Amino acid sequence: MNADGPVVNVHVLFFAKSRELANTPRSTVDVPTEITATELLDHLVSKFGLTSIRDNLILAHNESYIDNLSDRILFKEGDELAVIPPLSGG
Amino acid sequence: MDHVKLVNDPIDIAHIHQLLADEGCGASSVFVGTTRDNFQGKKVLSLAYEAYDSMALKEMNKICSDLRSKWLDLKHIVIYHRLGTVPVCEASVVIAASSPHRSEALESVSFAIDQLKTRVPIWKKEIYEGDNDGEWKENKESIRPKKSKSGFNYAACPCKVEESHDVPRTLVQIRVNDAELTKRLECFVNRKRDEINSQNVIDFKSSFVSSDKDLSDSCARTQSTIIKQEQSNCHLKVRRVNNRCGPQQMEMRPNYELELNKLMGSRDGQTDPIKEMRKSLPNSRLQAIESYMGLTTDNEENIFSRIKRVENRLLQLESISPEYRHFTKREPSSMEAAPPKKIRKKSYSAQELSAFIQKIKDGSEFS
Numbered sequence: 001m002n003a004d005g006p007v008v009n010v011h012v013l014f015f016a017k018s019r020e021l022a023n024t025p026r027s028t029v030d031v032p033t034e035i036t037a038t039e040l041l042d043h044l045v046s047k048f049g050l051t052s053i054r055d056n057l058i059l060a061h062n063e064s065y066i067d068n069l070s071d072r073i074l075f076k077e078g079d080e081l082a083v084i085p086p087l088s089g090g
Numbered sequence: 091m092d093h094v095k096l097v098n099d100p101i102d103i104a105h106i107h108q109l110l111a112d113e114g115c116g117a118s119s120v121f122v123g124t125t126r127d128n129f130q131g132k133k134v135l136s137l138a139y140e141a142y143d144s145m146a147l148k149e150m151n152k153i154c155s156d157l158r159s160k161w162l163d164l165k166h167i168v169i170y171h172r173l174g175t176v177p178v179c180e181a182s183v184v185i186a187a188s189s190p191h192r193s194e195a196l197e198s199v200s201f202a203i204d205q206l207k208t209r210v211p212i213w214k215k216e217i218y219e220g221d222n223d224g225e226w227k228e229n230k231e232s233i234r235p236k237k238s239k240s241g242f243n244y245a246a247c248p249c250k251v252e253e254s255h256d257v258p259r260t261l262v263q264i265r266v267n268d269a270e271l272t273k274r275l276e277c278f279v280n281r282k283r284d285e286i287n288s289q290n291v292i293d294f295k296s297s298f299v300s301s302d303k304d305l306s307d308s309c310a311r312t313q314s315t316i317i318k319q320e321q322s323n324c325h326l327k328v329r330r331v332n333n334r335c336g337p338q339q340m341e342m343r344p345n346y347e348l349e350l351n352k353l354m355g356s357r358d359g360q361t362d363p364i365k366e367m368r369k370s371l372p373n374s375r376l377q378a379i380e381s382y383m384g385l386t387t388d389n390e391e392n393i394f395s396r397i398k399r400v401e402n403r404l405l406q407l408e409s410i411s412p413e414y415r416h417f418t419k420r421e422p423s424s425m426e427a428a429p430p431k432k433i434r435k436k437s438y439s440a441q442e443l444s445a446f447i448q449k450i451k452d453g454s455e456f457s
Binding site: 089 | 215226235
């Protein structure tokens, strides 16, 4: 993800299986201010060793699900990203 | 009022009832989800829940507002979810609603637990006997990454069309997103299917029903009148089948009657072909025999004299070439003389033949 444009630093939260694989509940990462969800996911997966559960992950940006992986996401400094494995509440 | 909470201690059901209480409500529905002590034959020792707290509360509040927009009469809504370690058989989630009548309360609670399992970011890990690692569970309802239905990402193939480029008049350029394109393709396919179906129905229906329709290019093999079965939405009853040839073939098919008459020698196409055929039938059969025998006759001649001439001709042919008889012979009648006994031809060996030839040669030498 060697973006030419401006880069911002955002928080990344990990839960459940992804937390165990990443070996940390939270981290920070530099991302371009505009990126597609697919590129972002691939970047996080490779950086935090989440390959085994990649196809089941969904991302949340500022506490909202990113429903479509082809969406373009706009980031501001200090935004919050969450890596969300399949839910099991209830 | 909405009561939404993530708690670390056991949930007090009596307290939930107090939250629901309202003088105007005749119904309170409470769903309690409890933890099981087994999973696929494995004994569950303990369960641990964790949540993305802030987002979980946000999603739970969203569920409340969804419920209120769907069931306007709801009075109180309670959504409590327990986090941390939960012993087996204890409540992990409680969803409750009160309303003046029971249907709203019952339906809304059912809807809410489905939504919670789908959207609220909470995870459960089960620790089994003899397995220290445990297993993260997955709700089958859980929100999951969308997979493209067609498996083809249109957006990944940007189509660059220069503005100056002239698009042929026969083509239509459509600029829409994937979802819209998929929808349009689906609509197009559906419409085509409907067209074919309706055309098939028209083909199948009797031409008497819609006589104004031109059926010359119809492909229907049968034409029938179909009527709707009583008390059924889809079953059609075939009332009659006209099992004629396909209408599209009518022009190509020979008119058999006319052709037959021609063959039978009826030269008068003006008169009724059937009558003409019957009248000329014995005549034409006789004519065929006569032409085969090489006789030239006049149609107006007496039929008996014509038969006599055919007989004479047969006798003459038999006398000049006896083998001809084999071709005209029918079953031997009792009147006829028994056929002459066949003379067995003597067969010769090669030696006898050479001796015979030698004899002839000798004879010729003598003479």
